[in-house]
Structure formats: structure tokens, C-alpha cells
Amino acid sequence: MDDIDLLRDFRGNLASTDRVDLSRARSELVREMRGTPARPARSARRPRFVGWRFAVPAGLTLALAAGLVVAVTVDGPGGTNPDRGGNAVASTDGSEAERILRNAALTAGHKPLLAARPDQYVFVESVAEYHTGETFDCDGKPDQSDCTATSGPKRRTLRQIWLAVDGTRDGLLREGPRSGPGRTEEVPLETCRPSSPAVGLDGTAASPACHPQPAYRDDLPTDADGMLTYLQREPEDATPAADPGQEEVLRARRVIQRAGELIQERYVPPASLAALFQAVATIPDITVRHDVVDAAGRHGVSVGAEYRGIRNELIFTVGAHDYLGSRTVAVADTATMRKGTVDGEAAQLRVAVVDRIGQLP
Amino acid sequence: MVSAEIEGRTERAVGDNTLIERSRTDPEEFAGVFDRHSAAVHQYLSRRVGRSVAEDLTAETFLVAFRQRERYDVSQANARPWLYGIATNLLHRQRRTEIRQYRALVRTGIDPVDDAGEDEVVARVAARSDTRRMAAVLARLSTGERDVLLLVAWGELGYAEVARALDIPIGTVRSRLHSARKRLRAAMPDLDPIARSETE
Numbered sequence: 001m002d003d004i005d006l007l008r009d010f011r012g013n014l015a016s017t018d019r020v021d022l023s024r025a026r027s028e029l030v031r032e033m034r035g036t037p038a039r040p041a042r043s044a045r046r047p048r049f050v051g052w053r054f055a056v057p058a059g060l061t062l063a064l065a066a067g068l069v070v071a072v073t074v075d076g077p078g079g080t081n082p083d084r085g086g087n088a089v090a091s092t093d094g095s096e097a098e099r100i101l102r103n104a105a106l107t108a109g110h111k112p113l114l115a116a117r118p119d120q121y122v123f124v125e126s127v128a129e130y131h132t133g134e135t136f137d138c139d140g141k142p143d144q145s146d147c148t149a150t151s152g153p154k155r156r157t158l159r160q161i162w163l164a165v166d167g168t169r170d171g172l173l174r175e176g177p178r179s180g181p182g183r184t185e186e187v188p189l190e191t192c193r194p195s196s197p198a199v200g201l202d203g204t205a206a207s208p209a210c211h212p213q214p215a216y217r218d219d220l221p222t223d224a225d226g227m228l229t230y231l232q233r234e235p236e237d238a239t240p241a242a243d244p245g246q247e248e249v250l251r252a253r254r255v256i257q258r259a260g261e262l263i264q265e266r267y268v269p270p271a272s273l274a275a276l277f278q279a280v281a282t283i284p285d286i287t288v289r290h291d292v293v294d295a296a297g298r299h300g301v302s303v304g305a306e307y308r309g310i311r312n313e314l315i316f317t318v319g320a321h322d323y324l325g326s327r328t329v330a331v332a333d334t335a336t337m338r339k340g341t342v343d344g345e346a347a348q349l350r351v352a353v354v355d356r357i358g359q360l361p
Numbered sequence: 362m363v364s365a366e367i368e369g370r371t372e373r374a375v376g377d378n379t380l381i382e383r384s385r386t387d388p389e390e391f392a393g394v395f396d397r398h399s400a401a402v403h404q405y406l407s408r409r410v411g412r413s414v415a416e417d418l419t420a421e422t423f424l425v426a427f428r429q430r431e432r433y434d435v436s437q438a439n440a441r442p443w444l445y446g447i448a449t450n451l452l453h454r455q456r457r458t459e460i461r462q463y464r465a466l467v468r469t470g471i472d473p474v475d476d477a478g479e480d481e482v483v484a485r486v487a488a489r490s491d492t493r494r495m496a497a498v499l500a501r502l503s504t505g506e507r508d509v510l511l512l513v514a515w516g517e518l519g520y521a522e523v524a525r526a527l528d529i530p531i532g533t534v535r536s537r538l539h540s541a542r543k544r545l546r547a548a549m550p551d552l553d554p555i556a557r558s559e560t561e
Binding site for chain 2: 002003004006007008010011013014015016020022024025026028029030032033034036037038039128130173175185187189190328343344
């Protein structure tokens with residue numbers, strides 16, 4: 001991928017025309033046009049519209065989206081055996097990565113389901129590590145390969161986040177230094193606001209273009225196959241690997257990254273979490289790193305995939321393989337990072353369901 | 362760009378320039394321009410400042426375009442660059458909002474603009490470093506660099522079209538794009554080294 005491809009991905013989901021209602025904008029234009037007197041035609045009569053168009057114009061979709069969450073695959077209520085969809089036990093001829101992930105699935109699947117009402121909040125506490133803002137020195141240099149970037153300061157913070165279970169209410173982020181001096185910031189997280197309701201062309205209220213993001217992910221697949229499909233969806237124009245032999249590895253890395261993002265600062269119920277780890281276990285090119293230490297100082301083992309010196313990984317405790325968090329790390333010197341630099345990480349400490357924003361479990 | 366408008370009309374497909382020319386005497390012909398391009402304009406605006414602001418700006422873009430239709434260069438069959446240019450000018454009044462949103466993403470890892478559909482895997486709360494880095498770069502570009510870069514990346518315009526849209530020489534488009542991309546590339550550790558050394 002080059003820089004433009006990455007930029008195209010950024011906010012890429014806003015590029016979809018689905019569920020966008022521009023009827024109000026159109027009405028304003030119509031008013032303006034009709035308020036403008038037509039001048040007499042200078043040429044012979046041209047065919048005119050027969051009435052104004054009330055059909056939906058080609059290319060614009062007026063959608064009346066119903067509901068907040070679209071179920072992707074639901075395996076039936078409650079208590080799905082987390083071993084479904086893959087080998088019942090850790091496969092004896094599988095790699096170590098596969099064994100770890102299948103064990104992680106067992107551990108995850110045996111956790112009690114946290115029940116939640118739609119009006120409650122998912123609370124997640126984590127230690128985050130990331131870089132912000134860059135300084136770069138490339139001005140005045142004719143050859144852009146001479147551009148040098150210095151990563152901005154590394155931040156390691158304690159994050160506490162409250163997000164509405166059904167995504168329809170504002171949440172809150174509290175973020176401050178993990179230790180030592182520094183401010184703790186409180187950041188209100190606005191849920192999307194529907195724009196002023198538009199009136200559809202037939203006079204009924206059209207749905208707003210706003211999709212609340214539930215923090216309680218009971219909409220996810222609970223079987224490994226369904227979850228694998230979910231994780232592997234690539235946009236049609238995804239950039240291929242620069243080196244054709246590395247296509248699988250790049251895909252593996254993306255799946256690991258998505259898996260981490262799915263879990264991060266959300267509640268994923270045990271059946272889906274188990275399915276997630278089972279799904280990742282089936283992917284080739286996943287490797288294990290021992291003796292990793294996460295951002296919270298906990299020791300563990302990671303499974304992940306590397307491409308061009310950057311590794312995306314999921315971190316688990318040794319033994320029970322309880323999920324600890326996810327991380328992106330340089331495992332070799334890259335153009336801008338020394339080996340060992342953590343590009344971003346989320347180490348999960350607590351997940352709970354609470355009644356109010358700001359409330360601790 | 363010529364697209365077919367098949368809704369009961371008896372004539373063959375016409376370019377945007379024809380519609381606009383006609384609208385000078387017959388204003389309601391301008392609706393065809395809206396129908397062809399409003400979704401694209403809205404998308405571009407949404408990515409820059411979010412959906413709710415984009416809705417108002419989309420409406421305003423077409424009102425302004427309609428009022429300025431006399432000035433349209435009728436040798437251009439495709440009106441999209443012209444419309445993106447108007448939209449981009451309107452965005453300048455939202456500059457503080459736009460930059461504040463990039464900075465919020467850098468600071469918290471949460472994109473105030475992003476509204477992932479329910480079937481998207483990308484979490485709305487993302488502490489991913491590469492997203493933060495991109496936002497950090499976007500916040501720091503000059504207005505001219507940001508406009509050129511995003512008209513190329515999100516508006517999908519070519520250089521000549523960007524030049525038309527912003528009413529600047531093509532050479533300026535090239536140099537602004539070059540300098541914006543240099544900064545982007547310098548901030549991204551994850552890029553293919555071959556791609557990094559390519560000129561656009």
C-alpha cells in the first residue's frame with residue numbers, strides 16, 4: 001500500500017452512498033430554481049419534463065434503514081458450545097500458534113456471559129500505548145527519501161471508557177497517565193446525531209443517516225466459519241502486497257489487526273470471542289512470540305503475523321491463554337521505527353457492564 | 362463525463378455542460394446536475410467534516426453552483442470538478458471544525474466524524490497509530506496542500522481537474538501534492554519501501 005491508498009482507507013466507510021438522504025438538499029434547490037424566472041427560449045421548443053421527477057434518481061438511494069443493529073449471523077440464543085466450527089480439541093498436529101488460540105477459545109468460551117440492558121453502558125479499562133504527532137524534516141531536500149521522521153512522543157495512558165450498550169447515547173472517555181504526574185482528561189463521546197429529519201418525497205419522514213455503534217456486540221457470529229468470513233472481508237480495491245508471495249502474510253496481518261479492533265473497547269460475548277480465536281487459529285502464517293510484556297507490565301505470549309517488519313499480534317497469558325490485549329510492534333528496523341518499538345497497543349484490564357457513565361464496577 | 366438520463370426523455374444523453382447551458386434560460390434543467398453529482402459531493406464533504414455538516418454544505422454547494430451557472434465553462438462536459446471546487450471553498454469556513462476533528466482523533470484515538478456502518482469491522486474507537494498519524498499530518502498541512510491531497514485521494518480527481526476545481530495552475534497542484542505526500546509518507550512506518558520512493 002502506498003500513502004494514497006492508506007489515505008483512501010481513512011474514513012473510507014463514509015464513502016458509501018447507502019443510506020444517505022439528500023431529499024432536503026434537493027428541495028432547497030428546487031425552491032431556488034422555481035423562484036428563478038425562466039427566460040424566453042431563444043431556440044425552437046425543446047422537450048420538457050412531463051411533471052417533476054418523483055422517481056428516485058438513478059444513483060441515489062433513499063433508504064429507510066430500520067433498526068440499529070443488523071444481525072450478521074446468529075447461532076441461536078445463549079450457550080453455544082465454543083468448540084463448534086473447528087476441531088473439538090486442540091489439533092495434535094497443529095502449530096503452536098493454533099494450539100494457543102484453540103486454548104484461548106476454550107478459556108474465553110467458559111467465561112460467564114455478562115448480561116446487559118440496552119440502557120446500560122459497557123465499561124472497559126485498559127492501558128494504551130501509541131504515538132501521536134510527528135516531527136519531520138524534509139523541507140528543502142530534493143530527494144524525498146531523505147525525509148526523516150521522528151515519532152512524536154510515546155504516550156502510555158490509562159483509559160477508562162463508557163459506551164452505551166446499544167450505542168444510542170453519548171459515552172465518556174477518561175484518559176490520564178498510567179503513572180506519575182499529568183492530567184486526566186474527560187472526553188465526552190458523542191453518539192451520532194441524526195440530522196434534522198428530512199421529509200421523504202412521499203411526505204413521510206425519512207430515516208436519518210446515522211448508525212449508532214453498539215458497544216455490546218451480540219450481533220457477531222458465534223461460529224468460527226462465520227467469524228472468519230466476517231474478519232476476512234476486504235474492500236474490492238484493497239491494495240495487494242507489493243510482493244506477490246507475501247499476499248497471504250499481509251492478509252493474515254490484517255485479520256489479526258481486525259480481530260484486535262473488534263475486541264478493543266467493546267464487549268464481545270464469550271461465544272463470539274471463542275469463535276474469533278477459533279477463526280484466527282485456522283489462518284496460515286501466524287507465529288508465536290514468547291516472553292512478551294504488555295503495556296500493563298503483564299507477561300504473556302503473543303500470536304500474530306508479520307509483514308515488512310511490522311507485526312500485529314494478540315497477547316495472552318501463559319498457560320490459560322486468557323486474552324490480554326492487542327498490539328502493533330516493529331520486529332525489525334523499519335524506515336521509521338527501531339526494532340522493538342510499539343506502534344500501538346491496547347492492554348485490557350477490566351470489562352464490565354454498569355448503569356451510568358462514570359460509574360466504576 | 363456523459364451519463365444517460367433515461368427517465369422518459371426522448372433525447373440522447375447529454376453532458377453536464379448542456380444541462381447547465383440550458384438552465385441559463387430554463388432553470389429547472391439544473392436539477393439534472395444535482396441528480397448526477399450530489400451523492401459524490403456529499404461523500405467528499407462527509408469525509409472532511411462529517412455527515413451532519415456535509416448535508417448542509419451539499420445543499421449550499423448546489424445553490425451556489427446554480428447561482429453561478431452563468432460563469433460555468435461550457436467547454437467542460439463534466440461539472441464534478443467545478444462542484445468540488447465550490448464545495449472546497451465552502452469547507453474553508455469549516456476549517457477550524459475540520460482541524461479540531463483531526464486533532465480529537467489524534468488525542469483520543471476516536472474519530473468524531475467516523476460513522477461506521479453496522480457491518481463494518483473497523484471500530485469507531487480506534488487507538489491505531491497509523492490512523493492517528495494520518496490525522497496528525499492532515500491537521501498540519503496548509504489549506505492548499507490539504508485541499509489538493511484530499512481532492513485527489515477522496516475526490517478522485519486528476520491533476521487537471523484539481524487545477525480546474527481550485528482555479529490554480531497545474532504546476533501548483535503538483536507541487537502541493539508532492540509536499541503533502543512527502544509528509545504523509547514520512548509519518549507512515551508501515552509503507553512498502555518501493556512505494557515510498559515513487560513519485561506520483
